[in-house]
Amino acid sequence: MSPFSASQCNGPCIGPRLAVQHRQVFCQTLDGITLASEQCSALPRPVSTQNCWSEACNVHWRVSLWTLCTATCGSYGFQSRRVECVHTRTNKAVPDHLCSWGPRPANWQRCNITPCENTECRDTTRYCEKVKQLKLCQLNQFKSRCCGTCGKA
Known part of the structure; x- marks a missing residue:
C-alpha cells in the first residue's frame, strides 16, 4: 500500500x-x-x-484555427490563434499552470513573407481602407503597405 x-x-x-x-x-x-x-x-x-x-x-492545450494573415505579401504579415488549457473530460478552460508540464503552443506567427511584386502597386494588408479613413497614408510605413488604396484619388 x-x-x-x-x-x-x-x-x-x-x-x-x-x-x-x-x-x-x-x-x-x-x-x-x-x-x-x-x-x-x-x-x-x-x-x-x-x-x-x-x-x-487530466488537461491538455487546445488551440483555435489561425486567423487570416494581416498581409498578402511582404514581411509584415502575422496571424494569431487562441491557446488555452482545458480539462480533457469537461472540455472547459482551466488555469494555464495545470498544462505547464507540456510546451505551450505558439499563439502567433509570421505569414505571407514572400516578397511583394514591385511591377504594380498592391496593398499588402487588409486594413488599407481604415488607413486611408484615418489619413495615415502620408506616413511611409502605411503608404508602402497600402500604396494601392493610398494612391487612389
Whole structure:
C-alpha cells in the first residue's frame, strides 16, 4: 500500500493525469517527540515525494484555427490563434499552470513573407481602407503597405 493517501493527490501536475505530491518526514519517537535526523540514520527513511494520479491534471492545450494573415505579401504579415488549457473530460478552460508540464503552443506567427511584386502597386494588408479613413497614408510605413488604396484619388 502507498504511504500517501490517494485522496490527497493535489500536488503540481507533471504530465497528463499525473501529479507529484510531497510530505515532510521527521525523525521522532513513538511519543511524537522530534529527534535529530542522525538518531534515525540506522532506520530506512520513508519517501517524501511520489507521483500520483490526479483528475485535476487530466488537461491538455487546445488551440483555435489561425486567423487570416494581416498581409498578402511582404514581411509584415502575422496571424494569431487562441491557446488555452482545458480539462480533457469537461472540455472547459482551466488555469494555464495545470498544462505547464507540456510546451505551450505558439499563439502567433509570421505569414505571407514572400516578397511583394514591385511591377504594380498592391496593398499588402487588409486594413488599407481604415488607413486611408484615418489619413495615415502620408506616413511611409502605411503608404508602402497600402500604396494601392493610398494612391487612389
